[in-house]
Amino acid sequence: MVFLLRQGFLGMRVCFGWRKFIIFVTLVFFLTHFLSVLELHQNPKIKDPHQKKNKKFGHLVFVPAAGEGLPNRLQCKGMKALNKTHISASSNISNGGDGIAFVTVFTVYKSSVDARASETTVVGKVSYNKVERSMAILNTFISFIQLMMPESKTIILTDPASGLPLTRNRVTVYPIQGDYSRDKLMLQRIRSYIDFLGEKLVESRKPGQKISHYIFTDSDIAVVGDVGHIFSKYENFHMALTFRNNKQQPLNSGFIAVRGTPDGISRAKVFLEEVLKVYSTKYMKASRMLGDQLAIASVVKSHASFDEKTFSSHEPFLEDIGGTSVLFLPCEVYNWTPPEGAGQFHGMPLDVKVVHFKGSRKRLMLESWNFLNSSSSHDLSDMLCLVLSSGRTKYDF
Template identity: 65%
Template sequence: MRVCSGWRRFLIFLPLIFVLAHFLSVKELHHNSAVEDLPRNKESNKSKSNHLVLGPAAGQGLSNRLQCHGDGNGIKALNHTTHSSRASAAVDSIAVVTVFTIYNSSTSNGHVEDQISNSVTVGNASYTKFERSMAVLNVFINFIQLAMPRSSVVILTDPAADLSIRRNKVTVYPIQGEYSRDKLMLQRIRSYIAFLESRMEELPQNQKHTHYIFTDSDITVVDDLGHIFSEYPNFHLALTFRNNKAQPLNSGFIAVRGTDDGILRAKIFLQKVLKVYQTRYMKASRMLGDQLALAWVVMSHPSFDAKKFTKAKAFVDDIGGASMLFLPCAVYNWTPPEGAGQFHGMPLDVKVVHFKGSRKRLMLESWNFYSSVSNIPDMLCLILKSGRTKYDF
């Protein structure tokens, strides 16, 4: 009887034993899976490719998009872009203005090991963080002087920055302010306003007008932009827009007509943006605050129709007494896609490529590629065929 009762107890608890064993095996499986999902070590997590990996070009088969082909003979554009070689003879001179500063620029700061670990290789060159920033700035200047040889470049910077650039038609213009990383976007608007005020003071002595295009320093100009001021003769300032409800305006490109009225109205408009920035969007001061403020000033105007942002077509509107030209980002502020197939490719008439965020490697790679082929459409194909995760800094 005792033997039978023992077997009976064993049979009663047998299902429970199977359930417990299954639970432990599943728990161990999930634990192992979680461990595999974690990075093996910090070094492997930080390691990034030091060369471009090309993929399919977005927009294949679309007649109004750049068509590219890549084989053993290199990257080639299959159709001609609508870039013109015409100079801006119909307008006065043009200056491209950017805000640029440097951080931790002294090579004496930090250990040699830290400098080596923070270096990155692009092509045949290796850069520290400081060298990388300066390389991007020089490529910015290179493309402007290539596409717009008659133009000049003005770099607005912190007076404390040791920024020595000796390039033809390049001027370094120090402006006092707060250039910390957290306040740089805010300072950029202040620097634009201060620069425009200085231009207003010089206007009576200077009969010849200079038009201004304020841009980020991580853009490449691939076609002459002077036509903006001749084809649209009545605007005071221009912004670039995209079909994005939250952030329809991008602050990386602002054109200002160099007349007394144009400079004055641009200054007043930017002062409004600065005020909105400081009162509404200081929590986004490090990033996006300026773009949110731009959108608020424009879209809060009673007569403005935001539906115009849904079509990539230039238009002019009156905002607070200023005649504003809105240019599509697809042409004047195009950003390389984050993955293959996005944004339907690159328009044939693109004039400005914006290497936002971590796309800086691709900007340097693009200049290196252009230097070897001397062909803008082929270089644009390199940009189009490069996936974002393959070129992050």
């Protein structure tokens, strides 16, 4: 009996000893972790080992092209297209004096204001500082237009004070007063469009004035097909917008077409004035980006007859929005974005007309143009394979 009691006491002492040891180790662990976290907050230069690295690459990173085996999608083997996109040469719709003018807003920010202006980026064998890089994007934008639609014109709406260094054939620099600061640039873009349309409305009413249709775009797009056909194929619209199946941002402002008749210009101007009003009253917190797209969607959705379910369609459709006949064109054809993050992973339609190099994809825009011009054996479909097989990482633009 005494022996059993002694053994019991020894067992309890061992048990209590292990419990003390476990408690001690636990306290040491939590104390060490707490001090590490405290040091991290006090010294932000120390990197959290658990923090994900968001590395940017100075080169393209290739993966298998999306859309493999899907019908009516570009099929690629490496950088070689196995089928061809439905690309046609410019139809030159200038019969009877009609023509196409691409319009974009662009300004150059002075290096004294931008501390990062001296940073350099190498694309291919060319090194760019920030201003040179922006100009390279603009020139590539123009080059794609002139390749695919050589009879068209390009108009650059800009800050009169920017002194835009650009001299190219069939390109006009068009100064418009306004606030082109970075935080207000998207807001100013809508204002510049309205001012431009106001001046063109006056011109369009002059006797004998030739019609010129306008396509307002971002400067980071590549025209890879003749988009002028929309003005002859769809005869009853005043302006056109591009849509996608996205509940929060169903409309993208990177492509807006306006029929160059007095009625078309007038109706489009009224529509954009309503967008500006909504933008200024509801979405100023998103003035640096997205505010214009949210405002456009708000104006469209505000009409009781409009059914949002039509945004899930893949076909163009026509709607009357406050007296303006608006043609809605699918983004997958007229505003296709290379896959990155939430990009379109179902491949590239064979009838794609416009590729939009949003955000960090701008390096890909320059690389694509360089690839197209690097060999006589490369054609536009091969270049689109380059686009389709890359873009799924963060670049340095």
